[in-house]
Amino acid sequence: MKTAHPATPRQDLSAQIAEAIRDAIVEGRMITGERLPSEAELSEQFGVSRSTVREALKRLAAQSLIRTQRGAFGGAFVNRLSFEAAYSQHITTSTLLLSMNAVSFETACEARYTLERACAPLAAHRRTTGSLATMRTEIARQSQPDLSDEAFCASDVTLHRALVDAAQNPVLSYQLAGAVEAMQPLMNMITFTARSRGEIVALHTALTDALEHQDAQAADTALHRLEAYTLTLGRDVMASRARNATKRTPPSSSG
Amino acid sequence: MKTAHPATPRQDLSAQIAEAIRDAIVEGRMITGERLPSEAELSEQFGVSRSTVREALKRLAAQSLIRTQRGAFGGAFVNRLSFEAAYSQHITTSTLLLSMNAVSFETACEARYTLERACAPLAAHRRTTGSLATMRTEIARQSQPDLSDEAFCASDVTLHRALVDAAQNPVLSYQLAGAVEAMQPLMNMITFTARSRGEIVALHTALTDALEHQDAQAADTALHRLEAYTLTLGRDVMASRARNATKRTPPSSSG
DNA sequence: GCCCTTATGAATGTCAGACAATTAAAGGTC
DNA sequence: GACCTTTAATTGTCTGACATTCATAAGGGC
Known part of the structure; x- marks a missing residue:
């Protein structure tokens, strides 16, 4: 059964989804300032739970690729990567x-x-x-x-x-x-x-x-x-450190 | 209770936790290959739910700071950042x-x-x-x-x-x-x-x-x-592109 | 005694549902 | 028109459950 799609099951779903979105950003299919679908919409699109989508989004946030905003008309936005x-x-x-x-x-x-x-x-x-x-x-x-x-x-x-x-x-x-x-x-x-x-x-x-x-x-x-x-x-410092390390080495074989 | 530390509520809990762990790694308090506490233990230590801890860990994974392994004796390990x-x-x-x-x-x-x-x-x-x-x-x-x-x-x-x-x-x-x-x-x-x-x-x-x-x-x-x-x-290319862009600009004011 | 198979338990991965917090916009009041 | 209130959408967090993985331990056959 699993032989049908053994290509990339070794990665987490959240990693796969993050990669898909990252590619969209890097390849310019999503532009700076653009809003991603809401977490609920993404979870439906990818057929996964909201938690999984959220983990994916956190991965992207960690790379400063997106920023999130709470509240009405909030969401995840493609970040302008600042210097x-x-x-x-x-x-x-x-x-x-x-x-x-x-x-x-x-x-x-x-x-x-x-x-x-x-x-x-x-x-x-x-x-x-x-x-x-x-x-x-x-x-x-x-x-x-x-x-x-x-x-x-x-x-x-x-x-x-x-x-x-x-x-x-x-x-x-x-x-x-x-x-x-x-x-x-x-x-x-x-x-x-x-x-x-x-x-x-x-x-x-x-x-x-x-x-x-x-x-x-x-x-x-x-x-x-x-x-x-x-x-x-x-x-000089490295040499003196090396000497000290040697001194501290037990004289007999360990154990 | 929470009024005791309202200093930094501008960041997500998961971001704060990720930062705390990242600092521990960067400052050498955790060394390469070391295993982090389990998600359950971390959630208890930080006083948050497991989901929040997981989001924090995903952030760190996105920066290749940790890697996770499933199964018995699995967990999150401080990654050796390869070239x-x-x-x-x-x-x-x-x-x-x-x-x-x-x-x-x-x-x-x-x-x-x-x-x-x-x-x-x-x-x-x-x-x-x-x-x-x-x-x-x-x-x-x-x-x-x-x-x-x-x-x-x-x-x-x-x-x-x-x-x-x-x-x-x-x-x-x-x-x-x-x-x-x-x-x-x-x-x-x-x-x-x-x-x-x-x-x-x-x-x-x-x-x-x-x-x-x-x-x-x-x-x-x-x-x-x-x-x-x-x-x-x-x-040359940029100049010709600029010319084309100018041509495409509507000759009258927009609207 | 040795090897193979099977359970066990601990851990991460995923899901579902709920509620809290936040925020912009619509609507109402004066 | 200015100000306040409501509302709805969205992210943030929590809880509990189940699936999956995997090293080790236990058990059975020889």
Whole structure:
């Protein structure tokens, strides 16, 4: 009996329905702002219960594909995927991807700085006084000796985001957001000494100066140095962590 | 009773619960492979019905944060976010972002080629015979005159993905996937003439040759030319589309 | 003792029906 | 016309039930 349609019974009904609606949205058969049929209508159309339809809709809502509104003339509407929502999704996914897949500090660092250097020429050309001001503000913050390591990292992210945004290309900003923000948890594992902070602040200043003078080459150099320096800091931390882990390993075989 | 915490009633219960569990995962309080409490237990813990818990779990499943398994010793497990799953999510989001936000062809094109040029030095240094072979294969495919425009674009994407993958940095590949793949729908709107195809194939060949010779500078140049050429093709199409749209506009005021 | 079959129980998947909460629009009052 | 009330449609939540799946335990045949 089941041989009649064994093609895709391995998926939940709610997943199948969500996929059907998602396809309709992605392929443009439903446009932004359009209202989906009510849950009752959908359950009739798909021949399932309302609960199943609701689970499907929640799946779509989790991807910001639809938004729901209660009350008369409420319902589920195809969402205009804002850059903001896309940013936060991308950042969450990138962060998890790095934390769950044992991506080395080197790999993540290389990806981040490679992408940032790509932005540098555009940023040098198009930077505004606003983006420069943001970067200077963060540099000032990073110079405060009583700043916690976490706050230092957060400020670092803000500065680099300002660099990326200075390129004035929202698509680029979106793509870079993941690479820059996802590094923060890795950076948070590093204890920044006064000396290392000074070095970083100096490089941040060189970078900002380069943008101010619209000197793409100097910005590229500053980013190269920053990458190399970050890498040495990260390597030191990872190495000492590895040593500690080895120490804690039981000397005899387990059990 | 409920007056005790009216702070955040603007969100659904299922959204709140999903957020609570998501935070636990992102912050590492739950690790990959760990089993969540059963739906019955969760509904008791959060003081809500099982349906509400299920909607929350579906939201998390939609983001590939958890996977569920039926049967004895089944349940919801914290998912290891694979690069593969992250790729497809990122691509879907990027594609929608572009189609829904009236991003100009210029902006998308600039972002894509800026990012690809960032990969070029690494790709030139690390390219394998495998990545070169993939690129040559796609070039051969693109040279077939009877290839449809859609297939030509798909082949273009494959070739550029090979370029990105040649950098041998999975994080970079992941971040770039969105930029490269999301361009395809925009590219699909272009009708490629025999002449334009020839030009693109020539530039693809130059790019591949550059990688083979590990000549980062030549690869950069080829990508710059490719960007410029793609841009002119895109501009032509957009301009003619704009003209047609104007023609179709009713000559008098509507109504 | 060993293997195959069968129960068992725990868990998710689905359904049906009910009620609460919300909200825009229609209708009524002044 | 401005303001208030009613109304109907829709989502949000709860309850209880049954179906389905699946690892393990129990049982029977040899």
